[in-house]
Amino acid sequence: MNNSVPENERAIWILKNEGEKTLKDLAQSLGVTTEGARFQLLKLSNDGYVKSESRALGRGRPQQFWSLTKKGHGKFPDSHSELTLRLINTIKENLGEETLSQLINSTGEDNLRNYRKMIVETDPLESKVEKLAELREKEGYMAHYEQNQDGDYLLIENHCPICAAATLCQGFCATELNTFQSVLGPNVKVERIDHILAGARRCAYLIQDKTKS
Template identity: 85%
Template sequence: MNNIIPENERAIWILKHEGEKTLKELALELGITTEGARFQLLKLSNDGLVKSESRALGRGRPQQFWTLTQKGHAKFPDSHSELTLRLINKIKENLGEDTLTQIISSTGKDNLQNYRKTITETDSLKEKVKKLAELRKSEGYMAQFEENEDGDYLLIENHCPICAAATLCQGFCSTELNTFQAILGPNTKVERVDHILAGARRCAYLIQEK
């Protein structure tokens, strides 16, 4: 469990990591009764950290689905966001967009070199994706990977620790995508299928062998 989140707010971590949940689903994952889960969710709701939506699924009573609010997402750190935004704006003002683009590109090259210390060309695609997920997780992206029935992979990042910077300058996002493509190799196709900046709760990348 992420030690940023207090014990009495574990539901926040689950909703961040796994997305929306019903009361029963949360109670099961928390290992407590539905009443205990309801108490925790109502407290978090009163604090403005979670919200619920009533949704009808076929016959029967509508179910309540719980998700994080913007304030809830903010419980997870965005790496030095205020300082980062100031620096980006200063670079734009004093050195121009081209210089900012060069700096972001250089950062991407540094990340690629760092990843290559762990991920080698002789690794299988599965090994590469697994190692990449572990590296991204260590960087604060709450990353994991899944393999589907077709043998394709999904790299999932449930949190973006540079979201504020990426919102201001989406060059960060395109550089990340290029870095993934480079580290996974020319025989691999990498496609972003979920994007936090487009309103998704996470970023996700479909990875396929060509």
């Protein structure tokens, strides 16, 4: 839990970072009673930040799952979205798509240089993934990594601070994927398996060591 999150927004932060939850699970994450969690959720629901969906899971009573609304996701910053969108449209209209692509590629090259200063080429793959997650977290992507049962890694980004720009021009997403691939090295396969722009709640990247037997 991020200790800097205001008390009345902790539920929003948890749902953003961990995805939908039942009342019981959210109460446990918050460290409060179910009644306390219900009170918070009802207030957030009245304010338009969260919503619930009733879902049957086998036998027994349906359970309610709570998640963020569009307004709830909007509590997390999209870096200067209005200005960025105006700049993108101005570049498209006055200089053309090719110039915009060149600018996006140039930004990707800058990011790659910065990442390479912090990620050592000869380090083990897990160390590289861990450092990449740390860098992305600092950039506002609410990022962390996990290792799955196959020994592969998942880089998970629960927020996209450039979502408005990426929605207008998906070259940002393609460049981002290429940057990850380049910084992790030729013996690594990086695949985006969840994508916010495709409707997922997060972006997630499967990272596999191609030399692993």
